[in-house]
Amino acid sequence: MEIKHLTCIECPMGCALEAGVEDGRAVYVKGNSCPRGKMYAENEVVCPMRVITSSVRAADGRMISVKTSAPVKKSEMLEVMKKINAVHPEGRVRLGDVLAAGIADGADLVATDDSPL
Amino acid sequence: MKTENAIVIIGGGPAGLAAAVQAYDSGARDILILEREPRLGGILNQCIHNGFGLTRFKESLTGPEYARRFERAVRERNIRAMTDTTVLSLTRDRQVTAVNAAEGAFTVRAGAVILAMGCRERSRGALNVPGTRPAGIYSAGTAQKYVNLKGYLPGKEVVILGSGDIGLIMARRMTLEGAKVRAVCEIMPYSSGLKRNIVQCLDDFGIPLYLNHTITKIEGEKRVTGVVVSEVDGNKRPIPGTEMHFDCDTVLFSVGLIPENELTKSAGIPLCAGTRGAAVYQNRETEAPGIFACGNVLQVHDLVDFVSEEAEIAGRAAAEFVSGGAGERDAADCVNGKNVSYVLPQKIDKNLRGDVKLFFRVTGTFRNCTVLAESGGKILAGRKRRIAVPGEMETLLLPAEKLKEIEGELVVRLEEESWK
Structure with missing residues (x-):
């Protein structure tokens, strides 16, 4: 059994959690002071996922802010960043536009702002 | 040229936009927003990370997404804005x-x-950090503007002083863009940033956070070449012999925000030492009749959601003021007591209607404590807190019917033992 140490982010308490992991699942959680801490650790030890936010350079040279439409695997963030930095949208971009479909498993790259006029 | 407008809003960031929308929805029509930048939205435009709007919209928006919602609401109402x-x-x-x-x-x-x-960042000069004055020293917000809006990475090896949220966000942002963040140093024994930012911006990337540490020397002639970091004692004085050296080409300062109140001062409006913003009544009116304040120029908020909420109070009150709603005051002082560093509003007008939400910060980390508001020996509001920390603003609701029970001043304090 592997033992993982985490800090709970559900509230400002920031409980120091310990989770025992077996076959990719939490078999126990210690250190939490509420049920939310237990759930946080159970999700976090399986496969931590994060939404990536960044900005990309449009063809006209200006920057446009972007995000992944769904969380991506934490372990793959730097790989996904390389793909994001190769995206250079052309023409006017609107908030919500998909700039690159399927940039990661189950996630598109989406504009989070309109092109400045 | 001289013109007249019913309501003039100085600043088109999150506070100004929300105030404008609420003033309109409260009946005002002649509203003018004055904004220094070419675009509405304020600092949100460069805060491309997510986590905004969780309280207000129950979803995690990026800064630009949050700003555009309010900008659209302003445009839909045809509210005039000069950028x-x-x-x-x-x-x-x-x-x-x-x-x-x-x-x-x-x-x-x-x-x-x-x-x-809004507010601006405290600079290196305000801290008197010793050393040379090479290129490569930025405030965290300046680095954020370069990376997110201009597409330039200001350095490759970074040490960050201060664990405020912008510094933490920039640690992650620069790491994702290929820089190596060597350390984040915090002079206090706790971080002033949100817990989720410590975990998702530092722990996720193995970036060390040194609490009780500060930069005691910046090295380099033309460009930063390194910094010396020392541990500090209980009086924040560097402890000799604890020096660590980090090679780096960039130093970011994330050491606090200062409300930008030059205009407020020039109008002769008194400021509060605890907030560095104007002293206000619960409707966010300052000592100068008809001049209101809201958002980070009034008190530095943790979340933009609370800025919007506060701006709506000011917007509504300004609309009432121009329609002739100003009545006679029955004012009481609202002051900070034990374990509390400031309270806003600083004055309560007992003639105003509605509940009063008291905003305040505590002076340290307290567990299983009680925050309460007391006047004339009577407790008018209180609630238990499992934890209270300086980095997260506390609130307490004073119900409308309790306003008339205030005798003399209202004191807000924190009791370390749970109060029944």
């Missing part, structure tokens, strides 16, 4: 003088003014 326009002066009788390239200098006589100028 690239800098306000030069404000008088107590609500004359606002501004300048832009199209109109030159002009003065607006306003029925009401809403101060929504």
Whole structure:
């Protein structure tokens, strides 16, 4: 059994959690002071996922802010960043536009702002 | 040129936009927003990370997404906004003088003014950090603007002083863009940033956070080449012999925000030492009748959601003021007591209607404590807290029917033992 140490982010308490992991699942959680801490650790030890936010350079040279439409695997963030930095949208971009479909498993790259006029 | 507007809002960031929308929805029609930058949205435009709007919209928006929602609401109401326009002066009788390239200098006589100028970052100069003065030293917000809006990475090896949220966000942002963040140093024994930022911006990337540490020397002639970091004692004095050296080409300062109140001061409006913002009544009116303040120019908030909420209070009150709603005051002081560093509002007008939400910060980390508001020996509001920390603003609701029970001043304090 592997033992993982985490800090709970559900509230400002920031409980120091310990989770025992077996076959990719939490078999126990210690250190939490509420049920939310237990759930946080159970999700976090399986496969931590994060939404990536960044900005990309449009063809006209200006920057446009972007995000992944769904969380991506934490372990793959730097790989996904390389793909994001190769995206250079052309023409006017609107908030919500998909700039690159399927940039990661189950996630598109989406504009989070309109092109400045 | 002289013109007249019912309500003039100084600043088109999250506070100014929310105040404008609420003033309109409360019946005001003649509203003018004055914004220094070319675009509405304020600092949100460069805060491309997510986590905004969780309280207000129950979803995690990026800064630009949050800003555009309010900008659209302003446009839908045809509220007038002048961008690239800098306000030069404000008088107590609500004359606002501004300048832009199209109109030159002009003065607006306003029925009401809403101060929504936000804040700026504390700089290296304010801290007196010893060492040379090479290139490569930035405030975290400046680095954020370079990376997110200009597409330039300001350095490759970074040490960050201060664990404020912008510094933490930039640690992650620069790491994702290929920089190596060597350390984040915090002079206090706790971080002033949100817990989720410590975990998702530092722990996720194995970036060390040194609490009780500060930069005691910056090295380099043309460009930063390294820093010396020392541990500090209980009086924040560096402890000799604890020096660590980090090679780096960039130093970011994330050491606090200062409300930008030059205009407020020039109008002779008294400021509060605890917040560095104007002293206000619960409707966010300052000591100058018809001049209101909201958002980070009034008190530095943790979340933009709370800025919007506060701006709506000011917007509503300004609309009431211009429609002739100002009544006689019955004022009481609202002050900080034990374990509390400031309280806002600083004054309560007992003649105003509605509940009063008290905002305050505590002086340290307290577990299983009680925050309470007391007046004339009577407790008017209180609630238990499992934890209270300086980095997260506390609130307490004073119900409307309790206002008349205030005798003398209202004191807000924190009791370390749970109160029944």
